[in-house]
Amino acid sequence: MNNATTRNTTPAAAANKLDPITVLREELAAAALCHGVARVEDLTEELVRRYVARLGGLNVYVRNERVLERERMAKKVCASFNGCNTRELARSFGLSVRQIQRILTQVDNA
Known part of the structure; x- marks a missing residue:
């Protein structure tokens, strides 16, 4: 070696x-x-x-750590969402209200 x-x-x-x-x-x-x-x-x-x-023969996609972290955060956001705490979630996760809304919308559409 x-x-x-x-x-x-x-x-x-x-x-x-x-x-x-x-x-x-x-x-x-x-x-x-x-x-x-x-x-x-x-x-x-x-x-x-x-x-x-x-x-063999398959295209294998390996997500990078940044994507995995984003997915983990999205799960935490969704688990913490109670229907009317978007602003609170934005503050606690350091994101904008729009980003929180986008995360919640993507989960609803998935």
Whole structure:
């Protein structure tokens, strides 16, 4: 295993083209090393093979953390909404009244 996976800039990121399989291999190898797996390459390749067997040919979309956080906030807003507390929610979540209304409308339409 080379030192490239231990640096902050991985080969996939350095190439500025993120190949999902390359990223998966790098992350699996790093996780295996952290957990003291003796034959990192064998484990990594077997997991990649299983991943490709299950998802090969599909377009896989991976949401980034910002989108996930926005979804979490939307769930909290909806759970806190009582029908007439839009302004209070806007203040407590640091959003505008319009943004709160948009969140609530999107949930209603979903």
